[in-house]
Amino acid sequence: MAKGIIGTANNQTVTTGAQFIPEIWSDETIAAYKSNLVIANLVTRLNHKGKKGDTIHIPTPVRGSATSKDANTKVTIQGDTHATTNLSIDKHYEYSVLIEDITEVQALSSLRKFYTDDAGYALAKQVDNDLATLFEVFSNNAAAPGVVGGTGAAMYEKAVIGSTGSTLYTGNSSNAADITDEGIRAMLLRLDDVDVPMDNRSMVIPPVCANDLLGINRFTEQQFIGSGDAIKTGKIGQIYGVDIYISSNCPTATSTDRVGAMFHKDALALAEQVGVRSQTQYKQEYLGDLFTSDTIYGTGTLRHTAGVAFVVPGS
Numbered sequence: 001m002a003k004g005i006i007g008t009a010n011n012q013t014v015t016t017g018a019q020f021i022p023e024i025w026s027d028e029t030i031a032a033y034k035s036n037l038v039i040a041n042l043v044t045r046l047n048h049k050g051k052k053g054d055t056i057h058i059p060t061p062v063r064g065s066a067t068s069k070d071a072n073t074k075v076t077i078q079g080d081t082h083a084t085t086n087l088s089i090d091k092h093y094e095y096s097v098l099i100e101d102i103t104e105v106q107a108l109s110s111l112r113k114f115y116t117d118d119a120g121y122a123l124a125k126q127v128d129n130d131l132a133t134l135f136e137v138f139s140n141n142a143a144a145p146g147v148v149g150g151t152g153a154a155m156y157e158k159a160v161i162g163s164t165g166s167t168l169y170t171g172n173s174s175n176a177a178d179i180t181d182e183g184i185r186a187m188l189l190r191l192d193d194v195d196v197p198m199d200n201r202s203m204v205i206p207p208v209c210a211n212d213l214l215g216i217n218r219f220t221e222q223q224f225i226g227s228g229d230a231i232k233t234g235k236i237g238q239i240y241g242v243d244i245y246i247s248s249n250c251p252t253a254t255s256t257d258r259v260g261a262m263f264h265k266d267a268l269a270l271a272e273q274v275g276v277r278s279q280t281q282y283k284q285e286y287l288g289d290l291f292t293s294d295t296i297y298g299t300g301t302l303r304h305t306a307g308v309a310f311v312v313p314g315s
């Protein structure tokens with residue numbers, strides 16, 4: 001044990017006493033938040049932390065094309081007009097609990113662990129839900145993309161059914177069908193046809209689809225082979241080079257049908273202005289500690305043609 005006199009280097013500082021400074025609330029919440037994110041890990045992440053403003057203007061360039069060069073002629077200048085995608089940072093969610101002193105004194109330490117885990121789960125679920133809502137805008141045919149905020153059958157009128165990957169979902173008539181190998185290949189072709197890059201493609205499925213995938217030989221064969229990648233949150237396998245993730249946050253169409261999506265990383269975006277933070281404050285008027293976790297972010301669509309939404313039966 002080090003000893004000394006007052007005013008020397010032996011005084012307790014925030015460095016020497018760091019072991020006694022509580023940061024576990026925040027650390028545990030962030031860990032739980034990260035472990036429960038599925039869709040958010042598969043989209044473009046924009047770091048807006050510490051920056052002002054409520055809108056991010058994202059350039060959306062148009063791909064050029066090669067032109068033939070004849071002898072003794074000038075080159076052809078690319079003259080495309082590029083667009084801009086605006087992403088609003090307009091979502092602020094929090095999770096709070098007040099733990100009275102008597103509870104703190106009498107309860108097991110696992111009480112804190114429950115609330116930090118629950119806060120991380122609740123905030124992660126909200127972020128993933130907001131991104132899953134954007135499955136609605138994926139354009140699956142030549143018509144204009146769907147619009148977020150539709151109702152009834154109109155919400156997923158551009159989605160396809162899982163069995164074919166091409167037949168449009170008709171909503172209230174419930175023509176949803178289980179995912180098949182043919183349906184997956186058709187969705188891949190749809191992305192290929194609009195020049196969506198083959199890397200960074202993912203497929204997010206509702207839990208009910210997992211059982212159907214186990215019946216697809218191509219899926220189980222690749223499971224045995226393995227890709228060598230580290231296990232990621234929610235990842236259950238790979239098929240045709242596309243990573244498969246299971247999420248209970250997938251939207252519900254009509255009363256029971258569930259919606260999944262195959263998409264490229266550039267299809268959707270998540271901008272975080274304030275990452276998950278945890279704060280505690282003693283409230284004397286309540287004789288308890290107020291614990292709050294919150295986050296500020298925005299979600300948006302970057303390329304609606306880089307994704308395909310599909311619908312399967314809910315059971």
